[in-house]
Amino acid sequence: MKIPFVDFDLYSKITSQETLLTESDTPKNEANSIIQTTSRSSVITNNFVGKIIAVHNGKESKRVLIKPEMIGYKLGCFVFTKKLGASIHNSDRNRKKKEKMRRKITQKKARKPVQKVAKTTSAKKK
Numbered sequence: 087m088k089i090p091f092v093d094f095d096l097y098s099k100i101t102s103q104e105t106l107l108t109e110s111d112t113p114k115n116e117a118n119s120i121i122q123t124t125s126r127s128s129v130i131t132n133n134f135v136g137k138i139i140a141v142h143n144g145k146e147s148k149r150v151l152i153k154p155e156m157i158g159y160k161l162g163c164f165v166f167t168k169k170l171g172a173s174i175h176n177s178d179r180n181r182k183k184k185e186k187m188r189r190k191i192t193q194k195k196a197r198k199p200v201q202k203v204a205k206t207t208s209a210k211k212k
Contacts, residue, residue, distance in 0.1 A: 090129035090158075096121070100133050122147055126162030141165040 099121045124142040135154050140147035141161045148165045156164070 090131060091127060092131060093123065093125035093128045096123045096125050096128055096139075097133075099123075100137060103137070104133070120149065123161070126160065126165065128161050130156045130159055130161065132157060143167045 103119070103121065120138045120140050122140040122142075126141060130152060134152040135157070137152050138149055139152060139161065140149050141164070143165045144167050150161065150164045
């Protein structure tokens with residue numbers, strides 16, 4: 087079995103937050119209790135449970151509340167890097183592509199069909 091990888095900076099932030107919480111029962115404010123990281127490959131361990139971690143997805147940080155069911159998974163599993171659903175299909179780039187395809191289709195319908203010239207068959211020589 088492999089040893090789970092946890093980024094050193096992330097682990098040090100979590101342990102320092104644990105010592106702060108033991109000194110005072112409640113955190114001073116919620117902004118200080120959120121831990122920010124870019125390490126999506128870190129594996130969730132028992133120390134992470136109950137913490138709020140902001141994981142970077144390449145564009146912005148998404149908050150993840152760590153639950154006991156998440157132990158053993160990587161942080162990146164809970165933060166998606168791509169948009170899902172209809173929002174990606176309605177982007178400006180795709181809208182332009184759809185309009186271009188519509189124009190092509192309507193232009194094809196507007197064209198007059200090409201009349202085929204019937205070939206005359208000459209009498210077969212015997």
